[in-house]
Amino acid sequence: MDYYPLQKKARHLDFTRPTFNEPIIALPENTEVKPRGLSSYTADDEESVNDFDLSEVPKAKQTENINVYLRLRPIKEQCNFYKFNDNTVIIPQASQLNQLTSTEKHYQFTSIFNDKVDQIQIYDEIVRPILTNPFDISGSTFASYGVSSSGKTYTILGDNSAGLVPRAITQIFTEYDSVIAPYPCAKILNDQISILSDENVEYEIETLADFLLESTKLIKGKPVKNWSHVEVNAEHEFKEKDSVENKIDRLYIWISFVEIYNEKITDLLTNSKNTVRPLKIFSNGGNSYIHGATWLFAPNIDTAFKILRHGLNHIKYAATGINDHSSRSHTILTINMISESSMDYQLSSFKFCDLAGAERTKKTGNMGDRLKEAGGINNSLLVLGRCLEAVNQNQNKENKKHPDRVVPVRDSKLTFLLQRSLSGHEKFVMIVNLYPTAEFLEENLNVLKFGSIANQIVVKKSEVRTFKRQSSRYSYLMQHSSMLNSSMKNESIVEAYESNDESELDDSFKWSSMSADQLRNELRSQKMFIDGLSKKYVEREKEIVVMRMQILEKQKEIREQIVKRNENDVKNLKEYYDKKMENQTIKFQRQINELYSEVDYLERKLRKYNNENEVEESETSEEESEEDIIEIDE
Numbered sequence: 001m002d003y004y005p006l007q008k009k010a011r012h013l014d015f016t017r018p019t020f021n022e023p024i025i026a027l028p029e030n031t032e033v034k035p036r037g038l039s040s041y042t043a044d045d046e047e048s049v050n051d052f053d054l055s056e057v058p059k060a061k062q063t064e065n066i067n068v069y070l071r072l073r074p075i076k077e078q079c080n081f082y083k084f085n086d087n088t089v090i091i092p093q094a095s096q097l098n099q100l101t102s103t104e105k106h107y108q109f110t111s112i113f114n115d116k117v118d119q120i121q122i123y124d125e126i127v128r129p130i131l132t133n134p135f136d137i138s139g140s141t142f143a144s145y146g147v148s149s150s151g152k153t154y155t156i157l158g159d160n161s162a163g164l165v166p167r168a169i170t171q172i173f174t175e176y177d178s179v180i181a182p183y184p185c186a187k188i189l190n191d192q193i194s195i196l197s198d199e200n201v202e203y204e205i206e207t208l209a210d211f212l213l214e215s216t217k218l219i220k221g222k223p224v225k226n227w228s229h230v231e232v233n234a235e236h237e238f239k240e241k242d243s244v245e246n247k248i249d250r251l252y253i254w255i256s257f258v259e260i261y262n263e264k265i266t267d268l269l270t271n272s273k274n275t276v277r278p279l280k281i282f283s284n285g286g287n288s289y290i291h292g293a294t295w296l297f298a299p300n301i302d303t304a305f306k307i308l309r310h311g312l313n314h315i316k317y318a319a320t321g322i323n324d325h326s327s328r329s330h331t332i333l334t335i336n337m338i339s340e341s342s343m344d345y346q347l348s349s350f351k352f353c354d355l356a357g358a359e360r361t362k363k364t365g366n367m368g369d370r371l372k373e374a375g376g377i378n379n380s381l382l383v384l385g386r387c388l389e390a391v392n393q394n395q396n397k398e399n400k401k402h403p404d405r406v407v408p409v410r411d412s413k414l415t416f417l418l419q420r421s422l423s424g425h426e427k428f429v430m431i432v433n434l435y436p437t438a439e440f441l442e443e444n445l446n447v448l449k450f451g452s453i454a455n456q457i458v459v460k461k462s463e464v465r466t467f468k469r470q471s472s473r474y475s476y477l478m479q480h481s482s483m484l485n486s487s488m489k490n491e492s493i494v495e496a497y498e499s500n501d502e503s504e505l506d507d508s509f510k511w512s513s514m515s516a517d518q519l520r521n522e523l524r525s526q527k528m529f530i531d532g533l534s535k536k537y538v539e540r541e542k543e544i545v546v547m548r549m550q551i552l553e554k555q556k557e558i559r560e561q562i563v564k565r566n567e568n569d570v571k572n573l574k575e576y577y578d579k580k581m582e583n584q585t586i587k588f589q590r591q592i593n594e595l596y597s598e599v600d601y602l603e604r605k606l607r608k609y610n611n612e613n614e615v616e617e618s619e620t621s622e623e624e625s626e627e628d629i630i631e632i633d634e
């Protein structure tokens, strides 16, 4: 399939992410280097409010660009509509598009993936590095954008080949296998950390059990591929991480799955018996969350996959003029990872957004309901474009005295929900999917403009969200009470999320100003906290008992070693002295023998001497007797 003009080059994409300080590749003269915006995206709603200051982005080191990747969908026919420079720039061909634009423009992306790049490479390049160190940041949003049938669902969720979500689940559960919590003891409730009591833990387990029972019954919508995490793992070879290196004692995984359909948020994880009612977004000091959305606890990878499949079965699909299974809504799957260590709890939240098609209504041949849907879809995406363009313009404007453009995050459910990412409090990664057919030439130009604007935006580096163990109880109570106070005044505003500076809070004032209901809630919260502490205490006690046993074992082992060593020493000493004795005995024996020989010699000498003496004496006596005789004769 040799149909891209620069396919040869694209085939050699090395998947290395370019740094933004690198000089941009040489482009033809008069090329517009930085497209300044989309004419269709204008901030015309003056009543919109900025929840974050989206324009004042520090120019210091602690900034980064939004990463925007371009992915091309394979097509059968030859395509001459685009040229590529390096693996980051796409240039729509003016000759092919002369009825649309007279000048040749280029659009820059973080990386461009050609049609040969598979799901494995996409995951390894875009998501894997972020999920390898999930607690370096407070979270990330991965969103796919493009016209209908361009491969958004294929990229985020998958089809025959698993998409980013099943791969992310596999990575998390494999790398953190040894610390994944089996029981739901900690949960994020309305953007606050909660340590659950035994009753609440039981409740969460029952909810999950009911859900799993129910989810096997009803299958509707697009048939969902039964991805196997074993196969996914074989493709990536994820390895279990050293938990000591990660300093994590426990990791609680929670999943939510919602869709935004015609500007209404519905829960994709509800039990089918329950009536499905639209959910509301609340904002907590700039951190938006869906109030009442189902969060299911995933103690293992199988449960996580079941939750994913249940949600997929409930997404609204419909046949449009160009896609038999077109997803008509924006779907957002969020994975909350709460890590527990001896010091604190930390939250990292990962959103995977499969956005609805960015095409115009006439292309899909939509009528009736489909037409209404398309209106809603385009409105959300239009607001997303307006937000990105406003941020971009505010950052690039030359006259700093001129007031900033309003960033209308609250103008659509989608942008309100992605508020943290759009403001740089969480990482924002976009995958722009391009369906490079003649049919979508015009729409694809808008898609490319949209993507390259997002790619220029500089945001603060994502921060970490920590809940300190020592102080969190106190701040939790303070926040909880202020939350209740404010929710009584205004349902849609919740007070600040976390305050580490507690020195100025007047405890007695807070308690005395509470109503009976609030005090009851506080009591319940305190009980939850004490339950959590006692559970921890029991766990520590068990650990101490185990450690004591280990120490006793070790002592016994050492004692046995010492006894054994002593026995050996005695044996060696005995052998040494036995040998020494034997040598001495031999030596003494030799000396005795020598002495005996000497004695023998001396005895023999004595005998000889005696013998000689005897002979002499007898001769002498004979002579004397002869003399005697002579004398007598005389």
Ligand SMILES: Nc1ncnc2c1ncn2[C@@H]1O[C@H](COP(=O)(O)OP(=O)(O)OP(=O)(O)O)[C@@H](O)[C@H]1O
Binding pocket: 072, 073, 074, 115, 146, 147, 148, 149, 150, 151, 152, 153, 154, 155, 159, 160, 323, 325, 326, 327, 328, 355, 356, 357, 358, 433
């Ligand atoms: N990179 C790819 N490789 C192989 N097949 C692909 C790729 N991208 C998309 N497809 C196929 O194209 C078809 C349409 O893709 P998909 O449903 O993901 O599009 P979409 O952008 O989500 O469309 P819609 O907005 O209408 O839901 C699917 O059958 C999918 O398998």
